[in-house]
Amino acid sequence: MLGRDKAALLWKRIDIIGDIAVIKKPIHGGVSIEDLRLVAGELLRRLPHVRSVWLATGPVGGLFKVRRDLLHLAGEKRTSTVYREHGAEFLVDISKVFxxxxxxxxxxxxxxxxxxxxxxxxxxxxxxxxxxxxxxxxxxxxxxxxxxxxxxxxxxxxxxxxxxxxxxxxxxxxxxxxxxxxxxxxxxxxxxxxxxxxxxxxxxxxxxxxxxxxxxxxxxxxxxxxxxxxxxxxxxxxxxxxxxxxxxxxxxxxxxxxxxxxxxxxxxxxxxxxxxx
Missing domain, CATH: 3.40.50.150 (Vaccinia Virus protein VP39)
Incomplete structure (x- = not known):
């Protein structure tokens, strides 16, 4: 399993959007893809409402300001979901919009x-x-x-x-x-x-x-x-x-x-x- 420092670093870099979790890859900290897959599996186990986990390997960018270089880590391989906030519902696709x-x-x-x-x-x-x-x-x-x-x-x-x-x-x-x-x-x-x-x-x-x-x-x-x-x-x-x-x-x-x-x-x-x- 991951050490406490690595786990704390990764947890701070997770966004949960509807039933999709997006992990923003740390710039440093010695975290490998294998570490990230462990975290993804643990997310699916501990948070039943999360159905898909992705890694954002690059920054938000380009003309349309979207997350680039998404890598699927665990769960369902889809990027669309329903995000809820303050009583409103939003259809989103994390590969196409920010x-x-x-x-x-x-x-x-x-x-x-x-x-x-x-x-x-x-x-x-x-x-x-x-x-x-x-x-x-x-x-x-x-x-x-x-x-x-x-x-x-x-x-x-x-x-x-x-x-x-x-x-x-x-x-x-x-x-x-x-x-x-x-x-x-x-x-x-x-x-x-x-x-x-x-x-x-x-x-x-x-x-x-x-x-x-x-x-x-x-x-x-x-x-x-x-x-x-x-x-x-x-x-x-x-x-x-x-x-x-x-x-x-x-x-x-x-x-x-x-x-x-x-x-x-x-x-x-x-x-x-x-x-x-």
Whole structure:
């Protein structure tokens, strides 16, 4: 069997998505494929609701930001499942879309910030988790839910129907910069940008979507060093991009969402912005 240190290392790197477990391969720690198969078998034994175990051997990446290089370890050899969160159900395929239960708190936190009657633009919606939970937990007038990944878009449509929010959530396929420019200029009270790789580059398009004043929720990756002010740094990055485009940050605060690597954090900046002039 595995030693305590190896077992603890691996347990921290397991995501359970519906009835599928995904183990993110440690960068170091002397863990072999045989070790991982032992863990996979133990997961199936101890957690009866888990039916399939996969190893993510590479990082999330590519144009559609999906888990690359999945290796089947144990159980049923399938990648599709039903993921449940905050009373909602989502059809997902871990080989075609990105989803993680580690954002569960964040989905509900943002939904609770949305005020009745708001129009929300979600620029990187995936299978629609943020969008649908907002529709279910708040009272927005409309949530425009955009993704460039055709598989995510197809699943998003099914999830909107499954959760009966067709009257609120509008799925849109394509690059959010183009969609905002062509269809959604000046419509939003709040814009979500839950894709750290593109968030700063797309702030100009997010501002175009706002009516003139509103909220941005900007997700970023920042390096972490104790005492180095990583949250303040994240706010400054967003402020600089906003001001460069003739807008002003009225208020901003940041919080850590999760750890994504050695000394690397995902943070979110919640900012109220206003167009100058």
């Amino acid at each position: 989803i993680t239960p580690r954002l569960s708190f964040e989905h509900l936190r943002v939904a609770r910030l949305v005020k009745p009657g708001e129009t929300v633009v979600n620029m990187f919606a995936g299978v629609g988790v943020f969008s649908i939970i907002i529709a279910l937990k708040s009272r927005p007038s409309k949530v425009y839910s955009i993704d460039i990944n055709p598989d995510a878009y197809r699943l998003m449509i099914e999830n909107i129907r499954l959760n009966r929010v067709e009257d609120v959530v509008e799925p849109m396929l394509g690059d959010s910069a183009r969609i905002v420019s062509e269809s959604l200029r000046g419509v939003a009270d709040r814009v979500l940008m839950p894709l750290p790789d593109l968030a700063l580059d797309y702030i100009g398009h997010a501002l175009d979507a706002l009516r003139g004043r509103g909220w941005l929720h900007v997700y970023l990756h920042v390096d972490y060093e104790r005492g180095k002010g990583h949250l303040r740094r994240a706010c400054k990055l967003v402020e600089a991009e906003v001001e460069r485009r003739g807008w002003r940050v009225v208020e901003a605060k940041a919080r850590v969402v999760r750890s994504v690597g050695p000394k690397l954090l995902q943070v979110v900046v919640d900012a109220v912005v206003r167009r100058d002039g």
